[in-house]
Amino acid sequence: MHKTMGPTALRRLMTEYRELTLHAPEGITAGPTTEENFFEWEALIEGPQDTPYEGGIFPATLTFPKDYPLSPPVMKFTCEMFHPNIYQDGTVCISILHAPGDDPNMYESSSERWSPVQSVEKILLSVLSMLAEPNDESGANIEACKVWRADRKHFDEIVRSTVRKTLGL
Amino acid sequence: MSEGITDPSDWPIEFKSLREIDSHLRCPICKELLRAAVVLQCSHNFCSECIRRHLDKESSCPACRVATSTSQMRRNVALDEIANNFGDCRSLLLNTLMEAVQPKPVVRPVPPPQFVKEESMDIDYDSPQQKRRRTSTRITNRNVSSSQDHTDIAMGQVTLDDDKDDDFVLNHRDSSPLRHKGKNVHRSTGPVLRSRGGRAEQTLSQSSQSSQADERHEPTNLTKQEPSLPTASDHFHNSAPAPAEVQASLNSSTNITSSTITTSVASIASSPVIGPNLVACPICDKGIPEPYTNTHLDKFCLAGRTDPDYTVPYSLISKQPASVIALYTKQGTSTRDVVPDTNSSLTKPGTPGRSVGSNSSTPNSPARQSTMQWQPQMSSNGTAPRQPMFTPKPAAPEPKRIPKLTYSLLNDKQLRKKLQELGLQTNGDKTLMAKRHAEFATIFNANCDSTRPKPLSELMKAMQVWERAYEKDLEVRETQRRILDQQQQAQRQIHAAKEAKRQAKEDAAAAAAREAAMDSPGATPPSSQSSNGRSTFVPNQANSNAVNVAIASASAFAHAAKYADEYAELIAEVRNRLQADKEKALANTTTTITAEPAPPRSAPSQ
Ligand SMILES: [Zn+2]
Numbered sequence: 001m002h003k004t005m006g007p008t009a010l011r012r013l014m015t016e017y018r019e020l021t022l023h024a025p026e027g028i029t030a031g032p033t034t035e036e037n038f039f040e041w042e043a044l045i046e047g048p049q050d051t052p053y054e055g056g057i058f059p060a061t062l063t064f065p066k067d068y069p070l071s072p073p074v075m076k077f078t079c080e081m082f083h084p085n086i087y088q089d090g091t092v093c094i095s096i097l098h099a100p101g102d103d104p105n106m107y108e109s110s111s112e113r114w115s116p117v118q119s120v121e122k123i124l125l126s127v128l129s130m131l132a133e134p135n136d137e138s139g140a141n142i143e144a145c146k147v148w149r150a151d152r153k154h155f156d157e158i159v160r161s162t163v164r165k166t167l168g169l
Numbered sequence: 170m171s172e173g174i175t176d177p178s179d180w181p182i183e184f185k186s187l188r189e190i191d192s193h194l195r196c197p198i199c200k201e202l203l204r205a206a207v208v209l210q211c212s213h214n215f216c217s218e219c220i221r222r223h224l225d226k227e228s229s230c231p232a233c234r235v236a237t238s239t240s241q242m243r244r245n246v247a248l249d250e251i252a253n254n255f256g257d258c259r260s261l262l263l264n265t266l267m268e269a270v271q272p273k274p275v276v277r278p279v280p281p282p283q284f285v286k287e288e289s290m291d292i293d294y295d296s297p298q299q300k301r302r303r304t305s306t307r308i309t310n311r312n313v314s315s316s317q318d319h320t321d322i323a324m325g326q327v328t329l330d331d332d333k334d335d336d337f338v339l340n341h342r343d344s345s346p347l348r349h350k351g352k353n354v355h356r357s358t359g360p361v362l363r364s365r366g367g368r369a370e371q372t373l374s375q376s377s378q379s380s381q382a383d384e385r386h387e388p389t390n391l392t393k394q395e396p397s398l399p400t401a402s403d404h405f406h407n408s409a410p411a412p413a414e415v416q417a418s419l420n421s422s423t424n425i426t427s428s429t430i431t432t433s434v435a436s437i438a439s440s441p442v443i444g445p446n447l448v449a450c451p452i453c454d455k456g457i458p459e460p461y462t463n464t465h466l467d468k469f470c471l472a473g474r475t476d477p478d479y480t481v482p483y484s485l486i487s488k489q490p491a492s493v494i495a496l497y498t499k500q501g502t503s504t505r506d507v508v509p510d511t512n513s514s515l516t517k518p519g520t521p522g523r524s525v526g527s528n529s530s531t532p533n534s535p536a537r538q539s540t541m542q543w544q545p546q547m548s549s550n551g552t553a554p555r556q557p558m559f560t561p562k563p564a565a566p567e568p569k570r571i572p573k574l575t576y577s578l579l580n581d582k583q584l585r586k587k588l589q590e591l592g593l594q595t596n597g598d599k600t601l602m603a604k605r606h607a608e609f610a611t612i613f614n615a616n617c618d619s620t621r622p623k624p625l626s627e628l629m630k631a632m633q634v635w636e637r638a639y640e641k642d643l644e645v646r647e648t649q650r651r652i653l654d655q656q657q658q659a660q661r662q663i664h665a666a667k668e669a670k671r672q673a674k675e676d677a678a679a680a681a682a683r684e685a686a687m688d689s690p691g692a693t694p695p696s697s698q699s700s701n702g703r704s705t706f707v708p709n710q711a712n713s714n715a716v717n718v719a720i721a722s723a724s725a726f727a728h729a730a731k732y733a734d735e736y737a738e739l740i741a742e743v744r745n746r747l748q749a750d751k752e753k754a755l756a757n758t759t760t761t762i763t764a765e766p767a768p769p770r771s772a773p774s775q
């Protein structure tokens with residue numbers, strides 16, 4: 001039965017994985033951590049060019065709910081990330097990851113938020129553009145927000161030092 | 170996961186339109202071919218079940234976010250039929266195209282395919298009856314010819330006679346043989362293709378409609394033949410060589426490829442039926458006893474070999490009166506004398522139980538080619554019924570939907586009664602009962618929207634699966650809660666151990682000070698052991714080994730501060746054990762669970 005809840009989510013994830021394997025967007029790699037559990041993914045995000053994140057490769061996890069794609073996954077960087085929209089524990093806070101119902105930032109327009117027609121690929125692309133253009137209205141990391149607003153140069157320096165750390169330099 | 174995962178990009182890049190069709194027949198929520206397609210007021214289409222589940226959470230279209238609700242959605246019957254039938258023929262069509270696009274490696278030099286001269290074909294093989302028959306199968310033949318074109322492109326062996334007109338070349342250039350430019354004049358109600366998996370019957374006619382080649386081919390076919398009685402025998406024979414040539418030509422891989430094309434394309438469109446017992450093989454055109462068709466296809470035609478036992482072209486023994494053909498042609502539904510397929514999805518949209526059973530179990534089975542069965546649809550005496558294919562029928566009464574309930578307004582007893590009325594389980598607390606009712610309402614109502622509804626027994630089976638999944642989910646949640654508890658407890662103990670360590674250090678410092686004081690004149694007497702003051706640390710026997718380790722570490726530090734480094738190791742061990750415990754617990758529960766909220770980072774050592 002393809003229509004009971006679990007299988008739908010599983011098949012949809014398999015479809016997306018297949019799609020991402022065949023036509024991966026630049027700068028993004030993603031897939032299930034193990035073949036046994038399609039609800040836990042690992043992703044590798046390349047820092048976008050012309051940003052302080054350039055040159056970095058940032059690992060993250062995606063944790064999918066059982067009713068995916070009705071509800072969005074949770075995305076969490078597993079490396080140190082200094083960014084206004086990333087919590088200190090690595091959790092990414094952008095509108096596409098928020099269902100319209102549970103919007104921590106009331107200003108987010110509903111058109112940007114999660115809907116079942118969105119996809120892992122769209123999430124990861126949003127994260128790429130989030131790295132390039134932080135949204136300082138949504139303060140997941142207040143410190144990063146402050147620095148980003150007040151002293152862009154310093155912000156870039158901090159980011160670059162975390163990038164070096166990520167790369168083990 | 171018996172069903173393969175499919176995707177529009179499965180189609181060769183040359184067939185962009187097929188990719189488009191494929192993607193438009195998919196539900197944007199589940200990304201699979203639409204099942205029980207419904208349309209919202211904003212014109213976006215979804216599987217009934219997918220959109221119902223979404224609308225349970227949110228009252229807007231997932232695609233455009235326009236506000237909507239289940240009461241505003243409508244069945245999209247035609248789209249559902251198209252999606253179903255597309256799903257039925259998808260893998261066959263795909264295999265065929267793939268073979269056409271990626272020809273098998275040629276082992277020995279292959280002469281360019283020789284197109285048979287029309288004249289000779291006519292002289293040798295076309296009886297008047299056959300010509301009439303061919304009128305009826307013209308669509309097929311055109312398909313065949315266009316597929317042949319494609320093969321030639323792929324193999325770089327385009328050797329068309331000069332007198333083939335420019336239309337042909339044009340078709341080469343856009344290299345999309347299945348482009349639909351021609352008007353869909355002839356719809357053939359073909360034989361019913363059944364797969365053993367039981368996926369619903371397919372009238373192949375739909376596929377043939379979608380694969381009709383350019384009308385412009387017609388002049389090509391007709392130029393050298395009787396202009397008054399259009400046939401397409403030339404093209405047909407291009408790919409399905411006449412008996413005399415079969416032996417020779419089938420040996421070349423080129424012709425194997427082209428005959429494979431014929432397999433599906435011809436089988437899609439043509440359903441020659443001859444006599445009570447013989448049917449025409451869609452590939453080699455020979456008359457084959459109906460029960461033997463599968464074996465014949467599998468062993469010979471699909472394998473590119475000729476069947477030594479059946480060598481007579483069915484056309485030579487066919488005797489179809491032209492008047493019969495004309496009858497169906499006029500109605501625009503069928504071009505040959507077959508009995509209307511009452512199981513056809515065209516004839517009975519929305520009739521419940523039409524494809525009873527496991528129609529979804531193996532829709533895209535790779536074994537499909539070898540499991541197809543030809544069902545002769547003709548009455549045995551060769552006469553066809555004269556009633557029209559589409560008698561206007563009153564719409565089938567819509568099954569009643571299960572109304573949504575406001576569960577908060579019902580008490581347990583009322584809810585239990587509702588479940589009982591639906592024949593559902595009544596165990597569990599109110600939450601479970603409400604969820605059970607909602608789940609059944611969703612799948613039941615979605616099933617009502619389907620043009621291929623499943624029998625109730627299947628829905629009940631699905632509910633059993635749901636019950637098990639729900640139970641498992643509860644177990645998993647329980648395990649997660651236990652792990653979290655354990656972690657918190659261990660956290661507290663680590664904290665206590667740290668406190669003990671700090672105390673131990675103080676004690677050691679005090680002891681050292683005392684010693685120093687003793688050595689010096691005027692020393693004060695040593696105070697009684699202050700290290701006993703750490704009674705706040707109460708071990709919990711029920712807890713894991715982690716506790717013991719923590720206790721050990723604490724007491725170790727009670728004795729001497731010089732074990733500080735060791736303590737750090739012990740803390741690390743506590744953490745490792747906790748991690749191991751957690752993994753073990755997780756391994757005990759089955760996978761596919763969402764992760765618990767992240768475990769609190771263990772306290773930094775030192
Ligand atoms: Zn769907």
Ligand SMILES: [Zn+2]
Binds near residue numbers: 209211230231234235
């Ligand atoms: Zn819409």
Ligand SMILES: [Zn+2]
């Ligand atoms: Zn109507």
